[in-house]
Amino acid sequence: MNEFFRQVLFLPEQASTFARDVDHLHYVILSTAMFMATLIFGLAGLFLIRYRRRSESQATRKVQTSLFWEVLFVGSPLTVFLAWFFIGYHDFVWMQTPPPEAMDVYVVAKQWMWKFTYPEGPNSIGVLRVPVGRPVRLLLTSRDVIHSFYVPAFRVKQDALPGAYTQTWFEVTRPGRYRVMCAEYCGLKHSEMWGEVVALSPEDYAAWLREQSAGPVALRDATPGAPERDEPLVPARLAMEYSAEAPHGELMTAERGTLAERGERVAAEKGCLRCHTVDGTAHIGPTWWGLYRREERLEGGGTVVADEAYLTESMMKPQVKQVEGYALVMPSFQGQLDAAEVAALIEYIRTLRGARRDDIRPGGPVYEPIDGR
Amino acid sequence: MNPSMAGSLAEPDYLNHETTVRSWLLTRDHKRIGVMFLVLVIFALLLGGTFAMLLRIELLTPGPTIMGPMTYNRVFTLHGVTMVWLFMIPAIPSAFGNFVLPLMLGAKEVAFPRLNLASVYIYAAGAALTLFGMVWSGADTGWTFYTPYSTTSPTAVTPILLGVFIIGFSTIITGLNFITTTHTLRAPGMHWSRIPLFVWAIYGTSVIQVVATPVLAMVLVLVALERVAGVGIFDPTRGGDPVLFQHMFWFYSHPAVYIMVLPAMGVISEVVCAFSRKNIFGYRMIAASTFGIAFVGFFSWGHHMFVSGQSTFGSGIFGVLSMLVAIFTAIKIFNWVATMYGGAIDLKVPLLYVLGFIFLLTFGGMTGVAVATTSLDVHWHDTYFIVAHFHYIMVGSVLMAFLAALHYWWPKMFGRLFPERWAFVAACTIIFGFIVTFLPQFLLGNMGMPRRYYQYPSEMQWLNVLSTAGASLLAFGFGLIGIYLLWSLRYGKVSPASPWGSRGYEWFSASPPGPHNFREPPRFEREVHDYTVSEAPHVY
Ligand code: HEM
Ligand SMILES: [Cu+2]
Numbered sequence: 001m002n003e004f005f006r007q008v009l010f011l012p013e014q015a016s017t018f019a020r021d022v023d024h025l026h027y028v029i030l031s032t033a034m035f036m037a038t039l040i041f042g043l044a045g046l047f048l049i050r051y052r053r054r055s056e057s058q059a060t061r062k063v064q065t066s067l068f069w070e071v072l073f074v075g076s077p078l079t080v081f082l083a084w085f086f087i088g089y090h091d092f093v094w095m096q097t098p099p100p101e102a103m104d105v106y107v108v109a110k111q112w113m114w115k116f117t118y119p120e121g122p123n124s125i126g127v128l129r130v131p132v133g134r135p136v137r138l139l140l141t142s143r144d145v146i147h148s149f150y151v152p153a154f155r156v157k158q159d160a161l162p163g164a165y166t167q168t169w170f171e172v173t174r175p176g177r178y179r180v181m182c183a184e185y186c187g188l189k190h191s192e193m194w195g196e197v198v199a200l201s202p203e204d205y206a207a208w209l210r211e212q213s214a215g216p217v218a219l220r221d222a223t224p225g226a227p228e229r230d231e232p233l234v235p236a237r238l239a240m241e242y243s244a245e246a247p248h249g250e251l252m253t254a255e256r257g258t259l260a261e262r263g264e265r266v267a268a269e270k271g272c273l274r275c276h277t278v279d280g281t282a283h284i285g286p287t288w289w290g291l292y293r294r295e296e297r298l299e300g301g302g303t304v305v306a307d308e309a310y311l312t313e314s315m316m317k318p319q320v321k322q323v324e325g326y327a328l329v330m331p332s333f334q335g336q337l338d339a340a341e342v343a344a345l346i347e348y349i350r351t352l353r354g355a356r357r358d359d360i361r362p363g364g365p366v367y368e369p370i371d372g373r
Numbered sequence: 374m375n376p377s378m379a380g381s382l383a384e385p386d387y388l389n390h391e392t393t394v395r396s397w398l399l400t401r402d403h404k405r406i407g408v409m410f411l412v413l414v415i416f417a418l419l420l421g422g423t424f425a426m427l428l429r430i431e432l433l434t435p436g437p438t439i440m441g442p443m444t445y446n447r448v449f450t451l452h453g454v455t456m457v458w459l460f461m462i463p464a465i466p467s468a469f470g471n472f473v474l475p476l477m478l479g480a481k482e483v484a485f486p487r488l489n490l491a492s493v494y495i496y497a498a499g500a501a502l503t504l505f506g507m508v509w510s511g512a513d514t515g516w517t518f519y520t521p522y523s524t525t526s527p528t529a530v531t532p533i534l535l536g537v538f539i540i541g542f543s544t545i546i547t548g549l550n551f552i553t554t555t556h557t558l559r560a561p562g563m564h565w566s567r568i569p570l571f572v573w574a575i576y577g578t579s580v581i582q583v584v585a586t587p588v589l590a591m592v593l594v595l596v597a598l599e600r601v602a603g604v605g606i607f608d609p610t611r612g613g614d615p616v617l618f619q620h621m622f623w624f625y626s627h628p629a630v631y632i633m634v635l636p637a638m639g640v641i642s643e644v645v646c647a648f649s650r651k652n653i654f655g656y657r658m659i660a661a662s663t664f665g666i667a668f669v670g671f672f673s674w675g676h677h678m679f680v681s682g683q684s685t686f687g688s689g690i691f692g693v694l695s696m697l698v699a700i701f702t703a704i705k706i707f708n709w710v711a712t713m714y715g716g717a718i719d720l721k722v723p724l725l726y727v728l729g730f731i732f733l734l735t736f737g738g739m740t741g742v743a744v745a746t747t748s749l750d751v752h753w754h755d756t757y758f759i760v761a762h763f764h765y766i767m768v769g770s771v772l773m774a775f776l777a778a779l780h781y782w783w784p785k786m787f788g789r790l791f792p793e794r795w796a797f798v799a800a801c802t803i804i805f806g807f808i809v810t811f812l813p814q815f816l817l818g819n820m821g822m823p824r825r826y827y828q829y830p831s832e833m834q835w836l837n838v839l840s841t842a843g844a845s846l847l848a849f850g851f852g853l854i855g856i857y858l859l860w861s862l863r864y865g866k867v868s869p870a871s872p873w874g875s876r877g878y879e880w881f882s883a884s885p886p887g888p889h890n891f892r893e894p895p896r897f898e899r900e901v902h903d904y905t906v907s908e909a910p911h912v913y
Contacts (some may be wrong), residue, residue, distance in 0.1 A: 089746075158680050
C-alpha cells in the first residue's frame with residue numbers, strides 16, 4: 001500500500017526514519033482532500049445539469065441558509081483541518097528535535113557548494129558520509145547568502161543562514177547514496193548546487209574515519225585560508241547521471257580540525273589574542289572566556305547580549321557598542337576577516353564557556369556539542 | 374468603436390462624448406480610468422506571459438536549452454515581478470473595480486476623481502521604472518527579493534525595487550478611493566446590507582492594501598538603502614539579520630495574496646448569481662468571511678518560513694492560523710456551489726470561467742491545507758509543489774476571475790457582444806491548458822525538484838515537457854481571446870442594456886454608460902440579484 005501510493009505520487013525513496021511517517025500523513029491528507037474537492041466540484045456539476053435554465057423568463061425562489069447548515073459547513077472541515085494539523089505538528093516537533101545522542105556534522109554552504117566538517121577532523125566538499133542507524137545532527141551556516149539543505153529521500157530541509165546557525169537532523173535507514181540539493185535560490189548556479197549523502201554501514205564508516213585521520217590529508221599543515229575549489233564538485237550534469245559505481249569525486253581540503261579550532265588559529269594569526277584572553281583574565285580587551293551570550297554593560301549605559309550579531313559587529317565596528325571600562329583601542333577588522341574567518345572566530349568564542357548547557361537560551365538554534373564534548 | 378450605431382436616438386456614452394486623446398489622458402471619469410488600467414494590465418499580462426513561455430521552453434530539456442543560467446534567472450524574476458506586481462495585484466480592483474464599483478453603488482463618480490487619475494500615472498511610472506530596470510540589466514533575485522542575495526546581487530535590483538515601491542502608492546490611493554466612495558457615495562436605498570458582494574470584496578481588499586502596503590514600501594526602501602548606502606539591516610556581516618527581511622516581506626506579501634484573490638472572489642459572487650439567476654446563498658457569510666480572511670491573513674505569514682530557523686512553536690501557531698484562513702475560503706466555495714442549487718443555470722462563457730475558478734480554488738486550497746501541515750511542508754517548501762499550489766490558487770483564481778469579469782462586463786464596457794462560440798472554445802482551451810500546465814508540477818515537487826531551477830535531474834524531464842505543452846495551450850487560448858475581443862469592438866453585435874438578464878445593480882445604467890453614469894439618480898428598491906420577481910428592465 002505504502003509503495004503503491006509512493007509511486008503514484010512520485011515520491012522519492014524513503015531512506016530516513018521520518019520519511020515513512022511523513023508520507024503516510026501525506027497519503028491521508030491528499031486523498032481526503034482530493035475526495036472532498038471532487039465532491040464539491042461534482043456537486044457543482046450536478047447542479048449545472050439539474051438546474052439548467054429552461055426558459056428565458058424563469059424566476060427562481062429565494063433560498064435562505066439555516067444555522068444548522070452554517071455550522072455543519074464550517075464545523076466539519078475545520079475539525080478535519082485541525083486534526084491534520086495536529087498530527088503533522090506532532091511529526092514536525094519530532095523532526096525539529098535532535099536526539100541527544102546524535103553525532104554532529106557542521107555544514108557550511110557557499111555559492112555553490114556544500115562543505116562538511118566532522119568533529120573528528122576531516123573536511124569534505126560535496127559528499128557527506130554518515131553511518132546508517134545513527135542520528136546525525138547537522139549544524140548549518142552559510143558564508144554568503146541563504147541556502148537550503150535539502151535531501152528529498154530523507155524528507156529533510158533546512159535553511160542555512162549567513163551569520164547564524166540552524167540545525168536539523170536525520171537518521172538514515174539503509175546504506176546508499178542520496179542526492180542533496182539547494183532549495184533556496186542563491187544565484188547563478190543555484191540549480192547546480194548539489195551534493196550527496198553517502199550512508200555507510202557503521203563498520204565502513206569507522207574504517208573511513210580511520211583512513212582519513214591517517215591519510216595524507218591529515219598530514220598536511222592546516223592553514224585557515226586554505227583555498228577551496230570554487231566549482232561545485234557535483235555539477236548537475238554529472239549528478240544527473242547519478243551512478244553509484246562512479247563516484248563524482250570529492251575534495252578533502254587541507255584544513256584540519258573543527259571550525260572552532262580553525263577559529264583559534266585565526267585569532268592567533270590576526271592578532272586578536274594580543275588584547276583578548278581566553279581564560280577569564282582581563283587584559284586590554286574583555287576576555288573571551290564565557291563571552292558568548294554574556295550580558296555586556298556598555299559605555300554610556302545599556303547592555304547588550306553577546307550573540308552572533310554583536311560579536312560580528314564588534315569585529316567590524318568596535319566603536320558602535322563599546323564595553324564599559326575599556327578604552328577604544330580595537331581597530332576595525334572590516335575587510336581583513338572574510339566571512340569564513342568570522343564564522344570560525346564566533347565558533348571558537350562559543351566554545352569558550354564554563355557551564356555549557358545552562359546558559360543557552362532555549363528555542364533558537366543552538367550550536368553546542370550535545371554530549372558535552 | 375461607437376457602439377450606439379450613430380443612431381439619432383442614441384445618447385452620447387462615456388466612450389464617444391469626447392474623443393480627443395487629451396480627453397482620455399486627462400479624464401477624471403472612473404470608467405475611462407478603468408479602461409486605461411485594463412489596457413495597461415493586459416499589456417503586463419502579455420509581457421509576463423511571454424516570459425513564462427520562455428521559461429517553459431528552457432525547461433524542456435534537463436540541461437541548457439535556449440538560454441544560459443543568468444538569463445534564466447533574470448527571466449523568472451521578470452516573470453514573477455511582472456505578473457505579481459504589475460498584473461495580479463492591480464488587475465481586478467484597478468480595472469474592473471474602477472469601472473463598476475461606482476455603478477454598483479449608484480454613484481456618479483468615485484470620491485476622489487483626480488487622485489484616481491493620478492493612480493494611473495503612478496502605476497505607469499512605476500511600471501516604466503521596473504521595465505527600465507529589466508532592460509538595463511534585469512534583476513536576478515526572484516520576485517521575493519530575499520536578502521542577502523538581493524542586497525549583494527550585481528544586477529539592477531534597485532530600479533525594480535523602486536518601481537514596485539511606486540506602484541504601491543497607486544495601490545494605496547486606489548484603495549483609499551474605494552473605501553471613501555463606498556462610505557459616502559451610495560445611492561438612496563443602498564443600505565450596508567445591500568451592498569453587492571463585489572463591492573464588499575473590493576472594500577475588504579482596499580483595507581488590506583491601505584494597512585499592509587506601507588510595510589512593503591518600508592522593506593523595499595530598506596533593501597534599496599542597504600544596496601546603495603550599505604546600511605546593515607539585513608547583512609549579518611554588518612550586524613543585520615537576514616531573516617528579518619522575510620518576516621517583513623511576508624507580513625505584506627501573505628496578505629497580498631488576498632489582495633489578489635479577494636477581488637477575484639467578488640467577481641465570482643456576481644457572475645455566479647447572474648448566470649444561475651439566483652440570489653447569493655449566505656450573503657452575510659460571504660461578506661463576513663471576506664473580513665475574516667483579511668484579518669487572519671495578517672497572522673499567517675510565518676507559514677512561508679517553516680524551515681527558516683524560526684522557532685518550532687512559532688511554526689505551530691502560524692500553521693493553525695493558516696488553517697483558519699482555509700476555512701474562510703471554504704465557506705465561500707460552499708456558498709457559491711449552494712447558490713447554484715435551485716437556480717436556472719445558463720452555462721455561458723463567464724460561468725464557464727467560474728467553474729474553472731471553483732475547480733482551481735478548491736484543489737489549490739486543499740493543497741494549501743496540505744502545505745500548512747508543518748511536517749509535510751518541510752519536504753515541499755521551495756519545490757515545484759509550492760509553485761503549482763500558488764499557481765492553482767492565486768494565478769488560477771485571478772486569471773479565471775479576470776477572464777470571467779472581462780467577458781461578463783465586456784458589453785457593459787464597450788456595448789458589444791463577443792462571439793459566444795469562439796469564447797467557449799477559448800475558455801475550454803485555457804482551463805484545460807492551465808490544468809495540464811500545473812498538475813505535473815505538483816508531482817515534480819513531490820519528486821523533489823526545487824523551484825527556480827535551471828537544470829534538473831533527467832528523470833524529471835517528461836513531466837516538465839507535459840507542463841510546457843500545457844503552457845502552449847494556454848498561450849493559444851489567450852491569442853484566441855485577443856483576436857475575437859478586438860474583432861468584436863468593431864464587428865460584434867450591439868449589446869442590449871442588460872445582455873445577460875442580470876439583476877446586478879451596475880446593469881441599471883445604459884451599456885455603455887453615459888459620461889455621468891445615470892440619466893436620473895437611481896434608486897435601489899430590491900436586493901441585489903433578486904430573481905424571485907419578474908422585473909421590467911429599467912435603465913436609469
Ligand atoms: C487564497 C489564496 C491563496 C493564495 C493566493 C496563496 C498563495 C501562495 C503563494 C504565492 C505562495 C508561495 C509563496 C512563495 O514561496 O513564494 C504560497 C505558499 C504557501 N501557501 Fe498559499 N495561498 C493561498 C491559500 C493558502 C491556504 C488556504 C493555505 C493554508 C491552508 C496556504 C498555505 C500556504 C503555505 C503553507 C505556503 C508556504 C509553503 C512553502 O513556501 O513551503 N495557502 N501561497
Ligand atoms: Cu544555494
